[in-house]
Amino acid sequence: MYGWTGKILRVNLTNAGVSIEDLDAKLARDFIGSRGLGAKLLYDEIDPKVDPLSPENKLIFATGPLTGTLAPGGSRYTVVTKSPLTGAIANSNAGGHFPAELKFAGFDLIIFEGKAKKPVYLWIENEKVEIRDATRLWGKSVPETEDLIRAETDEFAKIACIGPAGENLVRFANIINDKGNAAGRSGVGAVMGSKNLKAVAVRGTKGVAVADREGFRKAVLEVHKFLDNPSTRGFSALGTPLVTVLTQARGVLPTRNFQAGVFEGADKVYGEVFTDTLNVRGKMGVACFACPVACHRYSRVTDPDFKGEGPGPEYETIGAFGPGCGIDNPSAIAKANMICNEMGMDTITCGFTIACAMELYEKGFLPLKDVGVALNYGNAKAMVDLVKKVAHREGFGDILAEGSYRLADKYGHPELSMSVKKQEFACYDTRGLQGMAVEYATMNRGACHIRGEVQDIDLFGVYSWRVCTDKKLTFVDSLTTEDKPLLTKEVQDWFAAFDSSGMCNFIFFLGVNEDGLLALLDKGTGANYGSVEEMLKCGERAFNVERLFNLKAGFTAKDDTLPKRMLEEPMPGGPVKGQVALLDKMLPEYYRLRGWDNQGVPTQEKLKDLSLV
Amino acid sequence: MRRYLNYFKQEGGERNPIRIYGQSAQYKSWKLERLRRRRLTLIGSVNLLEGKDWDLVWVGIKGVVMAQITRRIIMKGLSLDVEKCSGCRACELACSMKHSGEYNPLNSRIRISVFPEKAYAIPVVCFQCAEPWCQKICPSGAITTKTDEEKRIKVVEISEDKCVGCKMCMLACPFGNMRFDGRNAAKCNLCNGEPECISFCAKGAIEFKEVEVSTERKWRSVAEKILASHYA
Numbered sequence: 096m097y098g099w100t101g102k103i104l105r106v107n108l109t110n111a112g113v114s115i116e117d118l119d120a121k122l123a124r125d126f127i128g129s130r131g132l133g134a135k136l137l138y139d140e141i142d143p144k145v146d147p148l149s150p151e152n153k154l155i156f157a158t159g160p161l162t163g164t165l166a167p168g169g170s171r172y173t174v175v176t177k178s179p180l181t182g183a184i185a186n187s188n189a190g191g192h193f194p195a196e197l198k199f200a201g202f203d204l205i206i207f208e209g210k211a212k213k214p215v216y217l218w219i220e221n222e223k224v225e226i227r228d229a230t231r232l233w234g235k236s237v238p239e240t241e242d243l244i245r246a247e248t249d250e251f252a253k254i255a256c257i258g259p260a261g262e263n264l265v266r267f268a269n270i271i272n273d274k275g276n277a278a279g280r281s282g283v284g285a286v287m288g289s290k291n292l293k294a295v296a297v298r299g300t301k302g303v304a305v306a307d308r309e310g311f312r313k314a315v316l317e318v319h320k321f322l323d324n325p326s327t328r329g330f331s332a333l334g335t336p337l338v339t340v341l342t343q344a345r346g347v348l349p350t351r352n353f354q355a356g357v358f359e360g361a362d363k364v365y366g367e368v369f370t371d372t373l374n375v376r377g378k379m380g381v382a383c384f385a386c387p388v389a390c391h392r393y394s395r396v397t398d399p400d401f402k403g404e405g406p407g408p409e410y411e412t413i414g415a416f417g418p419g420c421g422i423d424n425p426s427a428i429a430k431a432n433m434i435c436n437e438m439g440m441d442t443i444t445c446g447f448t449i450a451c452a453m454e455l456y457e458k459g460f461l462p463l464k465d466v467g468v469a470l471n472y473g474n475a476k477a478m479v480d481l482v483k484k485v486a487h488r489e490g491f492g493d494i495l496a497e498g499s500y501r502l503a504d505k506y507g508h509p510e511l512s513m514s515v516k517k518q519e520f521a522c523y524d525t526r527g528l529q530g531m532a533v534e535y536a537t538m539n540r541g542a543c544h545i546r547g548e549v550q551d552i553d554l555f556g557v558y559s560w561r562v563c564t565d566k567k568l569t570f571v572d573s574l575t576t577e578d579k580p581l582l583t584k585e586v587q588d589w590f591a592a593f594d595s596s597g598m599c600n601f602i603f604f605l606g607v608n609e610d611g612l613l614a615l616l617d618k619g620t621g622a623n624y625g626s627v628e629e630m631l632k633c634g635e636r637a638f639n640v641e642r643l644f645n646l647k648a649g650f651t652a653k654d655d656t657l658p659k660r661m662l663e664e665p666m667p668g669g670p671v672k673g674q675v676a677l678l679d680k681m682l683p684e685y686y687r688l689r690g691w692d693n694q695g696v697p698t699q700e701k702l703k704d705l706s707l708v
Numbered sequence: 709m710r711r712y713l714n715y716f717k718q719e720g721g722e723r724n725p726i727r728i729y730g731q732s733a734q735y736k737s738w739k740l741e742r743l744r745r746r747r748l749t750l751i752g753s754v755n756l757l758e759g760k761d762w763d764l765v766w767v768g769i770k771g772v773v774m775a776q777i778t779r780r781i782i783m784k785g786l787s788l789d790v791e792k793c794s795g796c797r798a799c800e801l802a803c804s805m806k807h808s809g810e811y812n813p814l815n816s817r818i819r820i821s822v823f824p825e826k827a828y829a830i831p832v833v834c835f836q837c838a839e840p841w842c843q844k845i846c847p848s849g850a851i852t853t854k855t856d857e858e859k860r861i862k863v864v865e866i867s868e869d870k871c872v873g874c875k876m877c878m879l880a881c882p883f884g885n886m887r888f889d890g891r892n893a894a895k896c897n898l899c900n901g902e903p904e905c906i907s908f909c910a911k912g913a914i915e916f917k918e919v920e921v922s923t924e925r926k927w928r929s930v931a932e933k934i935l936a937s938h939y940a
Binding site (some may be wrong): 163164165192199245273274275291293300301302303304305308312315316323374375376378379381382383384385386387388389392393404465 | 794795796797798802804805808809811812813814815822824825826828829845859900907908910911931
């Protein structure tokens, strides 16, 4: 096989059994890899009704066929499992250098089953796979864990691990590789912690082959040429924090738990502020494996209240801990980010859970004696102190560790949790972006932007995808509803395709389109997808498998909804004042376009068409 | 020939090799320069005596010697800009694919070292030493320095036939630039004048250019910094 290595590593943690299986070529081709393949395997191998934190859940690390190649941004893997935060399928994605190393060791996927009796970590050296004792690593932060494991394995080993948050089953704990790349959402780190699996360390010395070397080389150079433009350079200079100024301008920047869409202190947390005052190397980005963009950064805070250093922060983190909590202090935001990276927690959920707690407190539903500090919006010190408490489930941190829905529900107001399927929104208010209304409501892992970023089109002005060019679309109005169901469906399928390939979302965010991906997939794997339609069908197939998983887990059309605030409370001010999310106008059409019945269940006809029966 | 020399002396011009060196270095196009010299040796100095450019006559005569001095300034090599490297390792992948047919950083002849806490990444690749340690230590004479004037490169090369895989050169190179491919020693050979790595460096951190030009640029950029602080 080309692209794919053709090998799956299966690790049974209960009986410490390690086995290497072959990856079925047809399965690989039909689901491409990574997100899609992981979804199919999880759907086939576990009962979707299982308790996510029980040994019966499985944890899948899935790379794509283009991971580890020179495909631009060919650095990603997806963690697929059942989420303890939502109870739905989870598919968290991360880059850095660990996923490529897994390919160099010779594996496409790792499937973890069962639960170890004591804390363990997995050490992979090509085919040599060992389950090692991790008792003395338990309790250590993410960076410490990496350093300690490298000291006893290989100084060039690449590592993915959990921090204390994952060990303590914080519902939104994450898995971090290369000290700063997070498989962030849905609590995948808690699943890893529930299996007593502290880390996966890998050193690979083999290579990844492609089917058509010359053709692949040409395809890569074409993407490089396309990406050699001011947008890419601007993105590399500022990173994702450049988004803040855009969402503020459009009035969709989450402010005080989505109570507003414009933040009076926004200019204090624009991308340039972080670049100029906190980034260690200013306008110079650090790259993941094989990426021509280089959007990461490393920050250092000298303010004694928030002293520390570490990778990031990204836009979502800034939105959640900043305007989301009414905070305009970049140092405090950066500090919250560092704690989350060290402890291994999702910044989006953590930030918006605290934002929700702030609203509950200010409205008098959360008593002072429970939270222990005057948790008003804008209280940066209190926010940072609470973040510290969450990872160890200390005091009020124990309640925060359950996520915003369970927090708000406990205090009698679940409607104040800005979430769908119990997963918190990302930093885009749906009242100003009707496409995001559909996306948040229907994305299989709960409220999520990145698995189907419709707003790339109308907010970021990306009109180079076939999703737009085939329709000769050069402008999309964020507030119209007739076009959003189709756009959302197509964007979700398109994103499922490239999420499954092992390439990074941001390559496509910068405009590379379906033809670019097709060239790389075909030349790289030799699997002859042949056409964009065929390739996108694989994405649609993956999306539908995820949907089937959720349906079997007990989700229904009732769960494809938005909080009352989005549906009924008009935006109080700013450029989209007066708007609400018009989901009921769009959802039936969305189901129809997807080939689902009016209860959101894929019809037999659709399943046959996707070869899922 | 002597007649021509006397002719030149009569003009009062000094037979100053430095002036000639400076003159010929003005010719930006090395190809053009070579053509001119070739023409000189073929046609002879006769025609040119009637022309105005006396210095060219001297170039024709002293061509070979002077050319040695001028050739030194126009050799090309890999120029690594630490200020631009993002640590993506695309160069490692491109190099390994070209030389070993698969994407495997361990087969790459260039290595990037990433320092996340400083957000810096440093490329290291064979420096094509003028007096290579590897060449000195090789017991089978497999390592030689080859100059290709056409491509304007001077490469320290390994003959696969002669290499026995003793790995002494790996010990000798103080920079770690010698690799071992399982049978022979392997190192950067500038891909015969068309380096693969530079095609995939999105940040322009590796360039293939005249070595001296890089230094000139560096001087200039330092000068700009000094100027900026002077006016600050």
